[in-house]
Amino acid sequence: MRTPAQARIAYKEAVRRLREVLEALDGQNKSIHNFEPWKQMVAERSGCFPEGVRFYLLNKLFQLRPAEIARLEGKEPKAVRGIIIRISDKLKAGEISLFDFSEEESEAAKSRLEEKRAKRREYREKNKEREMALERVYREKNREKLRARDRERRKKDGPPFIPPQLRTHCPAGHEYAGDNLYIGPNGKRRCRACNRERSRRHNARPE
Secondary structure (H helix, E strand, O other): OOOHHHHHHHHHHHHHHHHHHHHHHHOOOHHHOOHHHHHHHHHHHHOOOOHHHHHHHHHHOOOOOHHHHHHHHOOOHHHHHHHHHHHHHHHHHOOOOOOOOOHHHHHHHHHHHHHHHHHHHHHHHHOHHHHHHHHHHHHHHOHHHHHHHHHHHHHHHOOOOOOHHHOOEOOOOOEOOHHHEEEOOOOOEEEHHHHHHHHHHHHHOOO
């Protein structure tokens, strides 16, 4: 994570670069940058963008108007506007993707991913016992802290759910045992104390 001072420096550098690009686009200082090295660097790092996708991203992400894109790319504004609309429709219809890679690049990326995943699985298998031991040590050292966390979580989430057939007390706190327990006609357990209280309240109601 960056410190506030580093964030301010990065922000100022980003603003400086944005101003240079805007000046170049406005024609105020056309010789300030040669855009070809920048385009080549982006292509090397993230793949080549098809022309239509590039126009679409410049329009949607950087809010450049079709006329500005046309001036930057040396195209007609009307043609750029039509390409942006067509690319937008194709993306919404799922006919194209934003990046265009060759089959060799796709296969190489897939092989790298599979290799990394295989190494990760192999590492986990080799260190399974070690990780379990570290987990036990952590729980032993932080037992009170974990218990306090669990208590706070239970208070927040409420009491855990217990199936009716496993409950030992009724909602009022009377024990399901001895003379206080009886089985109703439907086979469910009933509390005699609660039943007497309900009958008393019912009989005490005014006519």
